[in-house]
Amino acid sequence: MKSGVLFVTLLSIRSLTKTFPGTKALDGVNFDLRAGEVHALLGENGAGKSTLIKCLTGAYSRDGGSVTLDGAEIAPRSTIEAQELGIGTVYQEVNLLPNLTVAQNLMFGREPRRFGLISSRGMRAASRAILQQYGLDLNVDRDLGSYPVAIRQIIAIARAVELSGKVLILDEPTASLDAAEVRMVFDVVRGLRERGLGIIFVSHFLDQVFDLTDRITVLRNGRYITTEDTASLNRVKLIGHMLGRELEDEVLHSRPKDRGPRPDMLKFRGFGRRTAVEPFDLTVGEGEVVGLAGLLGSGRTETAEALFGLKPATSGEALDAGRRLSLRSPREAIAAGFGFAPEDRKTDGIVADLSIRENIILALQARRGWARPIARAEQNRIADDYIKRLDIRTTGREKPIGELSGGNQQKAVLARWLAMNPRFLILDEPTRGIDVGAHAEIVHLIHELVAKGMSLLVISSELDELVAVADRVIVLRDRRHIAALEGDQISGEAIMRAIAGDAKEGAV
Amino acid sequence: MNTRTLPLFVTIGIFLLGWVICWLQFPNMLSTRVIGNLLTDNAWLGIVAVGMTLVILSGGIDLSVGSVIAFSGVFIAVMLRDTTLHPLVIFAMVLVLTTAYGAAMGWLIDVLAMPAFIVTLAGMFLARGGAYLLSIESVPITHEFFKTLQGAYWLMPGKGRLTLIGVLMLVTVLAGMIIAHKTRFGASVYALGGGEATARLMGVRQRRTTVVVYAFSGLMAGLAGIVFAVNNGSGYSLAAVGAELSAIAAVVIGGTLLTGGAGYMFGTLIGVLTMGLIQTYITFDGQLLSWWIRIVIGLLLLVFILLQKGLVKISQARLARGEA
Structure with a gap:
């Protein structure tokens, strides 16, 4: 391949401009991709990353500027056309079809044929040959859906490379993977880099960006900010570029003041759910933030669901200042003053077609019962109040919530529970998929809530976030609560050690 | 084993089990006569089900x-009564009409992004109304050619009649199997059933595929209509209600x-034969009343819905346990 020559520019974007009614989504953006590099494209939500990528994949057509691939000007008008030109894309989730076999997914649209009919044998041989390049030895006749997400993601990458073969765009490819799976996918990406592909990597996980990429380009508000070698950047500088303001020593990393032990409020004894999470003991103090750490599938979400009665516990008891609590359903949990902002905002959190106002008052109205509607003026007051307090960026309270950015949707979901004035709020991945600015705001918000005496249970894959907010961190592994860290013990490294340390024990 | 093939095996298993039960009670069930009649009587249902399978996939x-x-x-009967056209010409007209009708529905479904349920519901009323418009009365068909078609059969050993109509149904199923499993169009159909957005990303031409799917279903319905007319020797606007x-x-x-994306054309043939078998059993018995057909079919449907739900759960649990 072309990797023999150093720094061959594969894809070159010059003064790219794209305007939508009312906004300039891209304003004179430059971007260069070399053959044989992994190039991160970073920016907050609304910076123009996805618009840029959509201009490359043919989902949008540009209004100005030039895009050249291998020296020739291109203007793809559909994903298929972009693929034929050599630009393949892998998204977070919707790449392939779980109901088709691995072979069908890999070969879709170019199935080998004999006598005009698809040859199963040819399909099998061709797809095995492709997967071999990635060190995968799978039964290609099985449904794709029967393989874990990481394998699916690698198969998606393999398909994209087969179809295009020059430029590979990875748009948040690791958002649903755990740490080991991320390593697996990264090894594949590094292999492709060796083969001379140009790879554009978009991710919210800055750790991964530093781990994988060679160069970083930052966009902000539709403008090009900078391109730098990854090795020459540090987190603070990078976030500074992204936000356009220097964060004071990264809000995310600062520990809250050790506020000492809190008076006990809720006690869970032997609480657990068969096949979901082993029985555990948990005490939550008044105004305390308890963090839950662990890999994907370690039982974090299951713990939250059991506490909230969504998938009720099959053993143990919950005590509220010595009184027994029944938590058989979310309804009972809400009555006990619990709130729960789930992980999958899109499917479990928001009702996309309803307005921000309706989403915010949803839980409040549900508690009152539908027979006693909240007066419209009151609804407006509550909605406006939270829009202001949480700084939800919108043109008005009647805008469908689905049209907001991820961070603002998350704030609205938080507002729904804050309006209930809960004593105990469970946040499952409160900052997943939202930009750095909103991220910092939500961390601030958590500090504020705690100061008012609310107790929180925060589940997060981002260790920094737990370090920044939690008074106590419970570590889970294999559906068990295996360790608790308190006060000064809490650090990203300590949490990782706790997860990893027990991994060894478990292997014995 | 692939969880997707399990429903097919269950289907075949239930059919064989049903046959054994019938045979234990009525040894005649194994005769070629019964088999021949099973194919002939259910030919129209089998043909229309081939089209329906593709639509549901x-x-x-x-x-x-x-x-x-x-x-x-009704169209065939009225045309034969009022014109001198040869039945084959009229058949061709019917097939062109119904295919175009299906294509139009498919086009509307895609262009309006309307649920197929609503568009084809409108299509259902419209077609039934069209039949009334042609004739409210049952119109008998007396053409000689129809007698030839009705009488065309191959005598199997054991005096069972393998009729032209029965063979037509089997050929249709075979064609359906090839289309669904061995062509790129078939792969596109499965892809659409698996997820429209993803299918588009993978290069499926959604509009073309949708139009062809419903056109094919229309074609199969037209063909089934011809077979139905041949079987009954008349055209009646109140026929095939609920078909x-x-x-x-x-x-x-x-x-x-039922949600699309998984299934086999061959399974549909077995499904049709299973329903026919229940009908035959009740006819053989003579004591049972015909609503038992519906009760048994209702129970079978329930079994399959539970089975499918269970399979989805099982494969999810497997995935969660990390067994690739």
Whole structure:
């Protein structure tokens, strides 16, 4: 391949401009991709990353500027056309079809044929040959859906490379993977880099960006900010570029003041759910933030669901200042003053077609019962109040919530529970998929809530976030609560050690 | 084993089990006569179910087929009564009409982004109304050619009659199997049933595929209408009421996932034969009343819906345990 020559520019974007009614989504953006590099494209939500990528994949057509691939000007008008030109894309989730076999997914649209009919044998041989390049030895006749997400993601990458073969765009490819799976996918990406592909990597996980990429380009508000070698950047500088303001020593990393032990409020004894999470003991103090750490599938979400009665516990008891609590359903949990902002905002959190106002008052109205509607003026007051307090960026309270950015949707979901004035709020991945600015705001918000005496249970894959907010961190592994860290013990490294340390024990 | 093939095996298992039960009680069930009649009597249902299978695999539904069958029958009968055209010419006209009708529905479904349920519901009323418009009365068909078609059969050993109509149904199923499993169009149909957005990303031409799927279903409904007319020797606008539901039932009992994207054409044949078998059993028994057919079919449907739900759960649990 072309990797023999150093720094061959594969894809070159010059003064790219794209305007939508009312906004300039891209304003004179430059971007260069070399053959044989992994190039991160970073920016907050609304910076123009996805618009840029959509201009490359043919989902949008540009209004100005030039895009050249291998020296020739291109203007793809559909994903298929972009693929034929050599630009393949892998998204977070919707790449392939779980109901088709691995072979069908890999070969879709170019199935080998004999006598005009698809040859199963040819399909099998061709797809095995492709997967071999990635060190995968799978039964290609099985449904794709029967393989874990990481394998699916690698198969998606393999398909994209087969179809295009020059430029590979990875748009948040690791958002649903755990740490080991991320390593697996990264090894594949590094292999492709060796083969001379140009790879554009978009991710919210800055750790991964530093781990994988060679160069970083930052966009902000539709403008090009900078391109730098990854090795020459540090987190603070990078976030500074992204936000356009220097964060004071990264809000995310600062520990809250050790506020000492809190008076006990809720006690869970032997609480657990068969096949979901082993029985555990948990005490939550008044105004305390308890963090839950662990890999994907370690039982974090299951713990939250059991506490909230969504998938009720099959053993143990919950005590509220010595009184027994029944938590058989979310309804009972809400009555006990619990709130729960789930992980999958899109499917479990928001009702996309309803307005921000309706989403915010949803839980409040549900508690009152539908027979006693909240007066419209009151609804407006509550909605406006939270829009202001949480700084939800919108043109008005009647805008469908689905049209907001991820961070603002998350704030609205938080507002729904804050309006209930809960004593105990469970946040499952409160900052997943939202930009750095909103991220910092939500961390601030958590500090504020705690100061008012609310107790929180925060589940997060981002260790920094737990370090920044939690008074106590419970570590889970294999559906068990295996360790608790308190006060000064809490650090990203300590949490990782706790997860990893027990991994060894478990292997014995 | 692939969880997707399990419903097919269950379908075949239930069919064989049913046959054994019938045979234990009535040894005659194994005769070629019964087999021949099973194929002939259920030919129209089998043909229309082939079209329905493709529609359901694509993630849609076609409620219009029963009305289209009735319309086709009345159209044939009225044309034969009022013109001197040869039946084959009229058959060709029917097939062109019903295919275009299906294509139009498919086009509307895609262009308006409307649920197939609503569009084909409108199609169902429209076709039934069209049949009434042609004739409210049952119109007898007396053409000689129809007698030839009705009498065309190959005598199997044991004096069973393998009729032209029965063979036509088997050929249709075979064609359906090839289309669904061995062509790129078939792969596109499965892809659409698996997820429209993803299918588009993978290069499926959604509009073309949707139009062809419903056109094919229309073609099959027209063909079933011809077979229905040949079987009954008349065209009647009130015929085949609820046939679309029988076809859907056959597809589901055949192991196809009602939400689309998973299933086998061959399963549909077994589904049709299973429903025919129940009918035959009740006829043999003579004591049982015909609503038992519906009760048994209802129970079978329930079994398959539970089975499919269970399978989804099992494969999810497997994935969660990390067994790739």
